[in-house]
Amino acid sequence: MSKSSRLFEIIQILRAAEKPVRAQQMAQVLEVSERTIYRDIASLQAMQTPILGEAGVGYVMRKGYDLPPINLEVEEAEAIAVGLSLIARTGDPGLWRAAGRASRKLQAVAPGTRRLVTSSWGLDEISTVDLGHLRAAIREERKLAIRYVDGSGAATKRVIWPLVLIYYVDAVMIAAWCELRKGLRHFRLDRIEHLATQEADFKGAGAALLHEWEQTQKAQTVTTRALSID
Known part of the structure; x- marks a missing residue:
C-alpha cells in the first residue's frame, strides 16, 4: 500500500471511530508497524489534518472533517458497494482487504452503502419485490x-x-x-x-x-x- 493510500485509510479509520484508536490497532488493520503509524499521524498533523491524541493514549478525528466528494449517482455507489462485498467469495485475502479499504472510502462519501450487505453465497434469483x-x-x-x-x-x-x-x-x-x-x-x-x-x-x-x-x-x-x- 502506498503512503498516500495509507494516510487516506488512517483518516477513514479515525472518522468512523466512536472512541480513541490506538496506533497498535491501526497498525494491525493496515499491516504496518506502529512506528509507521506514528510517522503517518505526524505527517497528517503537519498537513493540518485535525487529528488529536498522542502515542500510548490513542487518536481521534475532530468532528466535521470532510474529504472531497466522489461524483457518483446513488445507485452507482450502491452497485459498487455490493460488488466490493462480493469479492469475499473469491477466497483471496489480499483482494478482500483491498475491497475493505475501498469500501471505507466509498462509505465516507456515500454513507448509505453501509446498509447493503452480502453473504459468502451468490444469488440465483431476484425476489418479485422491487x-x-x-x-x-x-x-x-x-x-x-x-x-x-x-x-x-x-x-x-x-x-x-x-x-x-x-x-x-x-x-x-x-x-x-x-x-x-x-x-x-x-x-x-x-x-x-x-x-x-x-x-x-x-x-x-x-x-x-x-x-x-x-x-x-x-x-x-x-x-x-x-x-x-x-
Whole structure:
C-alpha cells in the first residue's frame, strides 16, 4: 500500500471511530508497524489534518472533517458497494482487504452503502419485490407496510423500519425493526406478498438501530443461512 493510500485509510479509520484508536490497532488493520503509524499521524498533523491524541493514549478525528466528494449517482455507489462485498467469495485475502479499504472510502462519501450487505453465497434469483423501491425506503428511513408469510405458512401484516438488505444464494433478506414484534427481525423478500411505502418515517432512529444490528447480529447474519427468520 502506498503512503498516500495509507494516510487516506488512517483518516477513514479515525472518522468512523466512536472512541480513541490506538496506533497498535491501526497498525494491525493496515499491516504496518506502529512506528509507521506514528510517522503517518505526524505527517497528517503537519498537513493540518485535525487529528488529536498522542502515542500510548490513542487518536481521534475532530468532528466535521470532510474529504472531497466522489461524483457518483446513488445507485452507482450502491452497485459498487455490493460488488466490493462480493469479492469475499473469491477466497483471496489480499483482494478482500483491498475491497475493505475501498469500501471505507466509498462509505465516507456515500454513507448509505453501509446498509447493503452480502453473504459468502451468490444469488440465483431476484425476489418479485422491487429492490430499487426497497433501497429507496432504506435511504429515506421510510416505514413499510407488508403482508408476510412465515415458514409455516401463517400470514401477518407488519409495519417495519427497513435497515439493511442482505443478498443470499437463495433469497434476498431485509433486516428491519418490526413494530409487531418490537425488535430487530429478518424477512425473506420472497415471503413478502405485498409491500407499500408509508407516509410515516423513522428519521433519526435508523442510525442507532443499524448500530445495534451491526453489534449484535451482522456477523451471524452474513455467514450462515441457519437464521431465526420471521
